[in-house]
Amino acid sequence: MTAPGIRDGQDAEDLDVEEVLALVKDGNRPARPAADVTPDPEATHGHGHGHGSQASPSPEARHRKSSATPWADARTRAARAARSLAVRRTPVSVTLEDALGLVLAAPLTALTDLPSFDTSAMDGWAVAGPGPWAVRDEGVLAGQDGPARLVDGEAVPIATGARIPPDTTAVLRSEHGRTGEKGRLHPGRDLQHGQDIRPRGQECRSGDQLLPAGAVVTPAVLGLAAAAGYDTLAAVPRPRVEVLVLGDELLTEGRPHDGLIRDALGPMLPPWLRAMGAEVVALRRLGDDAEALYRALTTSAADLIVTTGGTAAGPVDHVHPTLRRLGAELLVDGVEVRPGHPMLLARITEDRHLVGLPGNPLAAVSGLLTLAEPLLRTLAGRPTPEPYTLPLREAAQGHPRDTRLVPVVLRGDHAVPLHYNGPAMLRGIAAADALAVVPPGGARAGQEAELLDLPWAAAGIAACFT
Numbered sequence: 280m281t282a283p284g285i286r287d288g289q290d291a292e293d294l295d296v297e298e299v300l301a302l303v304k305d306g307n308r309p310a311r312p313a314a315d316v317t318p319d320p321e322a323t324h325g326h327g328h329g330h331g332s333q334a335s336p337s338p339e340a341r342h343r344k345s346s347a348t349p350w351a352d353a354r355t356r357a358a359r360a361a362r363s364l365a366v367r368r369t370p371v372s373v374t375l376e377d378a379l380g381l382v383l384a385a386p387l388t389a390l391t392d393l394p395s396f397d398t399s400a401m402d403g404w405a406v407a408g409p410g411p412w413a414v415r416d417e418g419v420l421a422g423q424d425g426p427a428r429l430v431d432g433e434a435v436p437i438a439t440g441a442r443i444p445p446d447t448t449a450v451l452r453s454e455h456g457r458t459g460e461k462g463r464l465h466p467g468r469d470l471q472h473g474q475d476i477r478p479r480g481q482e483c484r485s486g487d488q489l490l491p492a493g494a495v496v497t498p499a500v501l502g503l504a505a506a507a508g509y510d511t512l513a514a515v516p517r518p519r520v521e522v523l524v525l526g527d528e529l530l531t532e533g534r535p536h537d538g539l540i541r542d543a544l545g546p547m548l549p550p551w552l553r554a555m556g557a558e559v560v561a562l563r564r565l566g567d568d569a570e571a572l573y574r575a576l577t578t579s580a581a582d583l584i585v586t587t588g589g590t591a592a593g594p595v596d597h598v599h600p601t602l603r604r605l606g607a608e609l610l611v612d613g614v615e616v617r618p619g620h621p622m623l624l625a626r627i628t629e630d631r632h633l634v635g636l637p638g639n640p641l642a643a644v645s646g647l648l649t650l651a652e653p654l655l656r657t658l659a660g661r662p663t664p665e666p667y668t669l670p671l672r673e674a675a676q677g678h679p680r681d682t683r684l685v686p687v688v689l690r691g692d693h694a695v696p697l698h699y700n701g702p703a704m705l706r707g708i709a710a711a712d713a714l715a716v717v718p719p720g721g722a723r724a725g726q727e728a729e730l731l732d733l734p735w736a737a738a739g740i741a742a743c744f745t
């Protein structure tokens with residue numbers, strides 16, 4: 280726990296967490312006298328690079344705090360921003376292979392009856408009338424066309440999936456028949472009329488709607504579509520996303536050295552965005568170059584540009600000034616969430632948005648799930664997931680005023696908060712199954728918390744990235 284007043288020289292983000300711990304342990308008392316606790320949470324949080332508790336935020340920072348959006352509203356706003364665009368997107372025709380994970384743009388209507396002919400459900404004999412039966416020599420296999428008509432008292436060996444000969448009354452399973460004198464076939468038990476015959480159209484008739492528009496194409500849907508006669512599907516196209524990684528301090532290989540650090544977001548965001556249904560058209564590292572950022576934003580053809588870093592008010596934080604220069608409309612400018620509160624959402628042109636993720640890696644994850652996910656989900660036509668909660672196995676510290684997103688693992692019917700959940704840390708999220716939504720003030724052990732699933736946790740890594 281860090282006592283107020285001894286914070287000079289400490290990392291601003293860590294102080295944030297420490298302070299929150301102190302507040303929670305002290306029963307959510309304000310950190311300092313009310314006169315000092317302005318409506319601007321940051322004013323008490325030592326944000327910025329190394330300044331103390333008395334430092335006043337820049338005019339820009341102050342402006343952003345007052346406009347910060349509550350966490351749940353920010354998600355709604357991000358989804359709404361894409362809604363009018365989503366209905367105007369032209370469906371694409373894709374092969375079944377390429378359709379996995381997309382959303383059907385039109386109902387899946389059967390192109391055939393299923394089964395498309397009367398089919399044997401078992402290996403055995405197709406029989407006509409009551410037994411015993413005279414057995415034909417040549418059997419019927421799956422894939423063969425037009426078996427000859429049976430007459431009463433006749434049987435023919437038949438395989439599962441083979442066409443039923445006309446006038447067959449039932450199929451006798453191989454384990455239920457025995458061959459008697461003169462090679463005649465006797466039933467081992469009573470046979471119902473129609474037994475073990477799958478009649479044509481049992482599952483659907485040609486023209487029946489099998490799935491509505493808006494259904495997500497899962498592996499099972501691919502199987503159904505193939506069975507129903509489809510080679511291609513009409514689907515909502517993947518939203519196109521361009522990722523712009525900002526920061527001169529970033530290395531793309533080797534170990535950190537001389538004040539330089541590894542870019543953790545370049546490797547992380549594209550596959551995460553793909554798991555959210557996006558097509559990542561480019562990943563570009565632009566350094567801290569305002570002109571390069573301006574050029575990138577004016578020339579991009581993506582539906583969504585995701586930037587990382589540069590969202591705050593430091594000397595090389597170019598995102599806000601560049602958006603102003605472009606005349607972009609800020610739809611969300613700061614969110615009441617930790618980590619990640621400087622995240623933003625802007626409309627650059629009528630059909631192009633930008634999500635600005637803060638540079639701290641867990642703050643970037645928070646922005647990804649808070650703003651990019653609802654926007655991409657809406658553009659991709661995916662359904663809104665049903666919110667769900669689990670009780671927390673241990674208490675989770677909260678921020679006094681903001682929502683917190685805390686990495687958790689799911690154990691039995693509980694969510695267990697993980698350590699190493701500071702804004703600059705990925706150690707917790709890398710081990711997590713989900714993020715718990717911790718309300719302002721924190722959550723007790725046993726309290727239900729809403730969970731945001733990580734796309735790979737339930738489905739397995741291969742299922743969501745291929």
Ligand SMILES: Nc1nc2c(c(=O)[nH]1)N[C@H]1C(S)=C(S)[C@@H](COP(=O)(O)OP(=O)(O)OC[C@H]3O[C@@H](n4cnc5c(N)ncnc54)[C@H](O)[C@@H]3O)O[C@H]1N2
Pocket residue numbers: 321326327328336337340524525526528529540541542543544545587588589590591592593596619620621636637638639640642702
């Ligand atoms: N005056 C203020 N200063 C800061 C505020 C504020 O509100 N007012 N907010 C703080 C918070 S909270 C965060 S989060 C950061 C957000 O900063 P930026 O989005 O401008 O990001 P940077 O300053 O560029 O980077 C922050 C931090 O993250 C590291 N980083 C950046 N990119 C990457 C990457 N691709 N991989 C790994 N690490 C990355 C960067 O080196 C910095 O350490 O601002 C606070 N300041």
Ligand code: MOO
Pocket residue numbers: 292295616617618619620621637639641642702703
């Ligand atoms: O500290 Mo910041 O909360 O990483 O967004």
